[in-house]
Amino acid sequence: MDTNDPPADGRPPTKRPTARGRPFSQRTEQAIIEATTGLLAERPLSEISLDDIATQARVSKASIYRRWPTKGTLAFDAFMVDFLDRQPLPNTGRLEDDLLATLRNWVSAVDRTATGRALKGLIAEVQRDPALADAWRERFIGPVRARHLLLTERAKSRGELPPGADADLLLDILFGPAYHRLLHAHLPLDESFVRGVVRAIGAAIDAGVF
């Protein structure tokens, strides 16, 4: 079973290096992203300076500013790369199995992890910062949704979903309960929860709800 996709899988394009095709530039960028991700796993963004990131990545602060105008935009990009890397898009040939693998990947990426804490922190910020809310929808929700829509598009082409199926509703029923438990922490994100949500969606598909 191939659980990894080729790059053309809806993943948003990574930032292009300033000097085209120069591998050095890409390595620098990767080092900066990795340093940021590493530091964010240890402490909140408010306690991380650009000097810390530059030292950790062994680059100059100017190298960072050349690519990212603010610490926040860098943190957002680092989060995106980390978040997507932890969630390869499955391709099992059957929608219900794809949904099961997708939700399991999501839970293991965010449940009591630094990525999960970063995700909760970003969602909190989004509620108080309208500019971040726009960026969040355009650069996080949009690209992540575009990736997941590949799952439902494949299911449509296999005849598992009708051509006009409301895939957004299906994906909100998949992820909504999971975000709900992540944010409120009222009940565990366990395997029985994951299976129950996916079985409910399977039943709804069989009943022609979408």
Add this chain to the structure above:
Amino acid sequence: MDTNDPPADGRPPTKRPTARGRPFSQRTEQAIIEATTGLLAERPLSEISLDDIATQARVSKASIYRRWPTKGTLAFDAFMVDFLDRQPLPNTGRLEDDLLATLRNWVSAVDRTATGRALKGLIAEVQRDPALADAWRERFIGPVRARHLLLTERAKSRGELPPGADADLLLDILFGPAYHRLLHAHLPLDESFVRGVVRAIGAAIDAGVF
């Protein structure tokens, strides 16, 4: 159709007045809650002082402090009263209709309303304040969930759900997608969304998922 329940509907008991049975005390309390709710509809909590609330409620600041140790606890109580008041528990005699009315009530209470903005603000605060997170689960998620479990208990007694059904999973599939759209604002909380979510749950019930 009776859409309102008697007081013994799982709604958490309101704060008892300090001097037992004194109607004056209850009126004072109600005036303070109403003043707070009114002010919160106009501006964020950070821009409201206890003096503003005391003036609006025509009480002394001491009267407020006697009941609520901080502005935050008062705002939380005011939010709870307002939030629950806007959502009478339906009792149609059929679970799917109860769920439909419940989700519709929730959407009209929070979609682009002051209550919805307060809810989003509180969820954001919960992500950064562990003490508030505990209070949130004990005093918001817990009591609200207890009310909604009355719907599934009635359904169990009518034989619409098996006795051991996972009602928490059912309720997270009902509310999770709705909170998801409220917090990310990526798609509308419209009637088609409400109906779709409830139909999916109906199909999952029929398939014995819960």
